[in-house]
Amino acid sequence: MQNSRLSSSFFLSDVLEVAPALVGKKLVRCFDNGEIRSYRITETEAYRGEEDQACHARRGRTQRNRIMYHEGGVVYVYFIYGMYWMLNFVSSEKDFPSAVLIRGIEGFDGPGKVGRELKLDASFYGESLLNSKRIWVETATGPVQYACSPRIGINYAGEEWMRKPWRFSLIRTTNR
Numbered sequence: 417m418q419n420s421r422l423s424s425s426f427f428l429s430d431v432l433e434v435a436p437a438l439v440g441k442k443l444v445r446c447f448d449n450g451e452i453r454s455y456r457i458t459e460t461e462a463y464r465g466e467e468d469q470a471c472h473a474r475r476g477r478t479q480r481n482r483i484m485y486h487e488g489g490v491v492y493v494y495f496i497y498g499m500y501w502m503l504n505f506v507s508s509e510k511d512f513p514s515a516v517l518i519r520g521i522e523g524f525d526g527p528g529k530v531g532r533e534l535k536l537d538a539s540f541y542g543e544s545l546l547n548s549k550r551i552w553v554e555t556a557t558g559p560v561q562y563a564c565s566p567r568i569g570i571n572y573a574g575e576e577w578m579r580k581p582w583r584f585s586l587i588r589t590t591n592r
Contacts, residue, residue, distance in 0.1 A: 427488030431514035440560030459520030470573035473513035484513035500528035501536035
């Protein structure tokens with residue numbers, strides 16, 4: 417089976433379906449020098465709507481999170497600690513703000529390291545995963561096993577939201 421770019425219907429599903437389904441998929445990046453690299457997605461986290469107290473949309477639409485209200489299939493990047501670009505993929509239907517944080521790719525654990533490896537910047541904000549020439553996601557062959565666990569780094573959200581098992585980590589694939 418040849419790898420192919422994920423379609424819009426993949427990203428229009430609920431974030432709690434999209435986040436685990438991204439584990440094991442191939443994240444492809446075409447760099448400014450024309451080099452194309454492919455990375456297996458190894459860890460994701462789901463952020464689901466205004467009711468999710470860990471989600472950037474918990475206080476409604478803002479200048480920073482406005483892209484989360486877009487129809488799924490676009491990139492949401494934001495800058496933290498003055499040094500890291502965090503990569504998220506918007507999912508779900510228009511006006512239901514949800515996104516998947518890409519926490520790890522093969523060889524790079526942690527969302528800050530992912531952003532650095534991919535050389536992300538503000539220009540990726542709102543980029544379409546469906547037709548971008550710089551970044552997209554492809555199918556991958558072979559079944560994937562993943563583990564669910566609570567999200568991390570969200571102490572501000574409260575115990576209920578900290579306990580949600582919305583973090584998905586690759587255990588293994590049976591073939592590559």
